[in-house]
Amino acid sequence: MHPNALLDLATELLRQVLKLDQPADAVVSAFFRKHRGLGPRERHSLAETTYAVLRQRLLFAHLAQSGSGALERRLAALAWQGSDNFLRGALGTQEQKWLAEVQSIDRAGLPEKLRHNFPDWLASALKNELGDGFWPLVEAIEKQAPLDLRVNTLKAKRDDVRAALGEAGIEAETTPYSPWGLRIDGKPALQKLDLFIRGDVEVQDEGSQLLAALVAPKRGEMVVDFCAGAGGKTLALGALMRNTGRLYAFDVSAHRLDSLKPRLARSGLSNVYPALIAHERDDRIKRLAGKIDRVLVDAPCSGLGTLRRNPDLKWRQSPKAIEELNAKQRDILASAARLLKPGGRLVYATCSLLRSENEAIAEAFGEAHPEFEPLAAGPALAASQAERVDELVTEAGHLKLRPHQHATDGFFAAAWQRRA
Numbered sequence: 332m333h334p335n336a337l338l339d340l341a342t343e344l345l346r347q348v349l350k351l352d353q354p355a356d357a358v359v360s361a362f363f364r365k366h367r368g369l370g371p372r373e374r375h376s377l378a379e380t381t382y383a384v385l386r387q388r389l390l391f392a393h394l395a396q397s398g399s400g401a402l403e404r405r406l407a408a409l410a411w412q413g414s415d416n417f418l419r420g421a422l423g424t425q426e427q428k429w430l431a432e433v434q435s436i437d438r439a440g441l442p443e444k445l446r447h448n449f450p451d452w453l454a455s456a457l458k459n460e461l462g463d464g465f466w467p468l469v470e471a472i473e474k475q476a477p478l479d480l481r482v483n484t485l486k487a488k489r490d491d492v493r494a495a496l497g498e499a500g501i502e503a504e505t506t507p508y509s510p511w512g513l514r515i516d517g518k519p520a521l522q523k524l525d526l527f528i529r530g531d532v533e534v535q536d537e538g539s540q541l542l543a544a545l546v547a548p549k550r551g552e553m554v555v556d557f558c559a560g561a562g563g564k565t566l567a568l569g570a571l572m573r574n575t576g577r578l579y580a581f582d583v584s585a586h587r588l589d590s591l592k593p594r595l596a597r598s599g600l601s602n603v604y605p606a607l608i609a610h611e612r613d614d615r616i617k618r619l620a621g622k623i624d625r626v627l628v629d630a631p632c633s634g635l636g637t638l639r640r641n642p643d644l645k646w647r648q649s650p651k652a653i654e655e656l657n658a659k660q661r662d663i664l665a666s667a668a669r670l671l672k673p674g675g676r677l678v679y680a681t682c683s684l685l686r687s688e689n690e691a692i693a694e695a696f697g698e699a700h701p702e703f704e705p706l707a708a709g710p711a712l713a714a715s716q717a718e719r720v721d722e723l724v725t726e727a728g729h730l731k732l733r734p735h736q737h738a739t740d741g742f743f744a745a746a747w748q749r750r751a
């Protein structure tokens with residue numbers, strides 16, 4: 332494709348994504364479905380350019396002020412993630428001159444906001460939360476996340492999968508904390524590999540794997556994944572149960588539960604029971620009250636721990652939306668807790684970095700529910716063969732992961748045991 336035609340497409344894609352009325356990954360996928368003729372390299376340039384704009388939107392919007400022509404074209408040129416030569420082929424002489432000028436600006440001297448690229452409310456919330464970790468986080472989320480895999484221990488061993496990936500020309504390292512994880516640099520096409528098709532691996536961030544390790548369901552138990560979504564954690568839990576017992580995968584979204592089905596088929600699990608619920612007080616939950624050994628509440632949240640993958644969330648979340656989520660999180664946790672039998676384990680988790688969605692929810696639940704005793708995450712993770720657990724837990728005994736410290740998405744989890 333002629334460079335200018337591709338830059339025109341990048342301009343159009345950015346116009347759609349920057350409306351911010353839908354998740355960026357959904358807009359990008361729909362765009363690619365409409366433009367089927369695009370090759371893998373063209374798709375890569377378009378998607379990564381779009382994500383680069385979302386990551387550093389304030390900086391690029393500032394630098395774009397001086398140019399002319401469509402704003403989105405200037406943003407695409409500034410954030411271009413293909414080759415420089417290709418981009419030059421797309422730009423007119425004036426545009427090239429402008430780009431060279433703005434690219435020579437010393438970015439380290441720009442105001443703070445143009446260096447962290449957060450809206451004000453979020454910058455102050457994250458500074459409060461992270462202190463000295465704020466700037467390391469900014470740096471960590473400007474980079475792409477690595478690709479983590481979870482080896483399906485029902486079907487394969489980690490060393491064998493690593494060797495098979497090596498034979499396919501894909502270098503993988505073992506993950507530092509999860510006993511089932513492999514980490515790959517870059518984004519090789521895995522879907523066509525035999526080991527993927529037969530369900531030996533699933534794509535799953537190491538942090539998500541650690542949540543399953545914290546729930547630690549055993550053979551033959553009754554387990555509920557309360558907010559199962561597309562079932563990333565369900566599959567990990569089912570494998571830990573060695574395909575025995577009963578694992579209910581609840582969610583209010585039929586669409587998300589539908590995406591679980593092909594993954595379930597690949598995984599070889601037959602102990603999973605997906606169930607659509609209307610809301611957290613659905614009758615199905617009342618029927619199972621007091622009967623369940625382990626419950627995971629992977630609560631709907633702001634997703635701000637996933638900014639490496641979803642940089643649009645910085646611009647799509649708001650304090651009001653987070654307050655609404657907080658109410659939902661409280662309700663779902665209180666309802667899910669009723670499922671547990673005495674001695675049972677409850678885990679509340681989010682992929683948020685914000686205290687209001689994490690500690691605040693856990694503390695309020697603990698105060699209102701003396702029948703639940705806090706369970707320290709460290710020993711529980713160690714019992715699941717997680718490694719270097721001291722690096723993963725807080726003084727209060729919560730699991731807390733950060734992109735800049737652990738190279739995972741940001742996660743929080745609190746656990747309790749129901750008193751007998």
Ligand SMILES: C[S@@+](CC[C@H](N)C(=O)[O-])C[C@H]1O[C@@H](n2cnc3c(N)ncnc32)[C@H](O)[C@@H]1O
Binds near residue numbers: 558587608610632
């Ligand atoms: C963080 S996502 C879950 C991700 C999933 N556990 C995974 O590992 O792929 C939160 C999920 O909660 C679901 N949800 C929202 N409200 C709910 C409710 N009241 N009861 C149960 N699930 C709910 C959403 O549909 C969404 O799929």
